[in-house]
Amino acid sequence: MSRVFVCGLGAVSPAGWTVAAMREALDQGAPLPIQPLERPGWTKPLSSRLVPNPAQRLAFLGHPRLRRTSPVTHYAAAAALEAVAKVRPGNDPSHSLGIIVCLQSGCVNYSYRFFDETLKDPATASPLLFPETVFAAPASHVASLLGNAPLVYTLLGDPASFLQGLAMSTEWLEEKRVDACLVIGAEETNWLRADALWHLDHRAIIGCGAGVVCLSLDPAFSVGVELERITAVHTYTAIQSRSQAARAMRAELPAGSPEQLLCDGIGDSPRTDAPEIAAWRDWSGPRFSPKRILGEGLVAAAAWQCVASCDAVAGGRFAAAIASIVGCNQHAIGARFVRGARGISHLPATPPTGSIAP
Numbered sequence: 357m358s359r360v361f362v363c364g365l366g367a368v369s370p371a372g373w374t375v376a377a378m379r380e381a382l383d384q385g386a387p388l389p390i391q392p393l394e395r396p397g398w399t400k401p402l403s404s405r406l407v408p409n410p411a412q413r414l415a416f417l418g419h420p421r422l423r424r425t426s427p428v429t430h431y432a433a434a435a436a437l438e439a440v441a442k443v444r445p446g447n448d449p450s451h452s453l454g455i456i457v458c459l460q461s462g463c464v465n466y467s468y469r470f471f472d473e474t475l476k477d478p479a480t481a482s483p484l485l486f487p488e489t490v491f492a493a494p495a496s497h498v499a500s501l502l503g504n505a506p507l508v509y510t511l512l513g514d515p516a517s518f519l520q521g522l523a524m525s526t527e528w529l530e531e532k533r534v535d536a537c538l539v540i541g542a543e544e545t546n547w548l549r550a551d552a553l554w555h556l557d558h559r560a561i562i563g564c565g566a567g568v569v570c571l572s573l574d575p576a577f578s579v580g581v582e583l584e585r586i587t588a589v590h591t592y593t594a595i596q597s598r599s600q601a602a603r604a605m606r607a608e609l610p611a612g613s614p615e616q617l618l619c620d621g622i623g624d625s626p627r628t629d630a631p632e633i634a635a636w637r638d639w640s641g642p643r644f645s646p647k648r649i650l651g652e653g654l655v656a657a658a659a660w661q662c663v664a665s666c667d668a669v670a671g672g673r674f675a676a677a678i679a680s681i682v683g684c685n686q687h688a689i690g691a692r693f694v695r696g697a698r699g700i701s702h703l704p705a706t707p708p709t710g711s712i713a714p
Contacts, residue, residue, distance in 0.1 A: 360526050361696060362666045363443050363536060363577035364570030366435030369650050369660060370405040370563055373434055375667055381649050382664055387624075388649060390561060395547045402550040405563045405651035407431065421500040424484065426463045428544035429494045431566035431656070436498050436538055439568040443536050443577050454507040454528045454537035456521040457495035460514060460654045463488055464549045494542060507534055515541075515621065515658035516589075516683030519691050522569065522662070523586050529573050536577070541659025542566035553652060556684075559625045563651020567659025569666060575697050579670045582696035585609075591687040601688040602635035609678055609690050612641035617677040619665040621657065623647035632682040642674070654684075665693050 367374065370388050371381035381388060392401035407427075416422060416433055436455075443451060466488035473481035487493060492510045499505040507528055511521050518541040525537035545564040553562050571583065587608040590601035612618065620636060622629045622645045646660045647653070653660060658681045665677035675695050682688040 358530050358573050359575070359696070360529065360571055360573060360583045361575055361578035362569060362581040362583060362670070362693065363572040363574070363579060363699070364439035364441065364568070365579065365663050365666055365670075366438035366568035367566070367660060367663050368407055368431040368435045369565040369567075369653070369656075370407055371650060372408060373410050374438060375663060378650070378660065378664065379667055382644055382646060385649070388651070393545075393547045393550050393562075395551055402547060402554055403561045404545060404550055405561055406545070407565050416501060419501055421497050424488065425497055426466045426488050426493070426544060427564070428459075428463055428542050428566075429497045431544065431564070432457060432494045432540050432542040433498050433501055435542070435566040435568040436502065436540060439538060439570040440502065440536075443570060443572070451504075451535040453502055453505045454525060454534035455495055455499050455502070455505050456509045456511055456525055456537065456539045457498065458511045458513070458518045458521045458539065458541045458655045458659070459491055459494070459543065460512070460517075461543055461549050462491045463493055463544070465544055465546050468546060468548050498540065514683030514686040515655050516681045516687050516689045518655055518658040518662065519586055519679070519681055519689045520589065522571070522583065522691065525571050526583070529571060535574070536570055536572040538568055538570050540566060540568045541655040543654045543656040557625045557628050560623060560628070560652045563647070563653035563657065565650075565653055565656045565660070567656060567663040569659070569662050576699040578697055578699040579666070580696060580698035581666045581669045581693050583691065584676075584694045585692040587690045589687050589689050592685065598682065598688070599631040599634060602631040602682045605680070605682070605688040605690045606635040609692060612639040614641055615675040616641050617665065617668050617674040618643040618680065619661045619668075619677055620645055620680045621647060621661060621682055623652055628684070632680060635682070636680060644668075662691065669693050669695050
């Protein structure tokens, strides 16, 4: 089995538009401020943690393909550009990229606008909105922005699907179909998505943004982290509950220790968090819980967990880090990242944040 290196990280979150901004928020440990989302027909707004406006206009928005895109594409593109900055300096086209975009809710803003116009007056509903409603839109736009992406895939599922995206990317690399692969988890939000989450869990606070992990077999581009293991996929079925699946995933990963970080998916919802809390009750090492700080970002939150795990190892704070993802309705899966060789082409990592085991 080939060694798989993490060669780039990117993040857009309610903390800001970089991995460094997310790192600072996680280090401070205080939940970010809550913003209201007005819901038509309700006097009380919904709660959310939104991505702040960038300090200046994002240069890539001048690209012809991104003039009319949804925020989920902006988040995915910004995080992707951060992740490939050292792999392809100056957008060097010599390295072919695979792109896997993982989503759960997709382009909700344009979907809402399009169907709202259609219901009000089908004769005047803008057909220009429709292309931005499809799930494949963000992947298509990011691929156009980066260029030389022979393999582009959109993976739909619950948050645990982000780790399935990582596993798929390792297959592409070992088959030499691409030189590096971006795995992107992204979500946007509006009142409709926040309302849907509220009906499932009154205590959850919706979040949005994106996270990106770039993988390669070339150690020259490594940030000093290897993807050592991804567990088996433990699905929720009639004979295996979510709690049982979480415990089965946990059983495949090592015990806690001071030099190993656990980056879990626990938020502020005791009922929905219970299976993961129970599965990791024996953990004795340090841990991060990004959802408690950044909000319930669904697939984006799973990506934040992996980015935070890799960043913590790359920064030298931990020898290894585990990302535990107990998806909301499909499956549980985990990954372990370990310290590895750092490529000479990289700048020194700033403090915080494998090959696949058979």
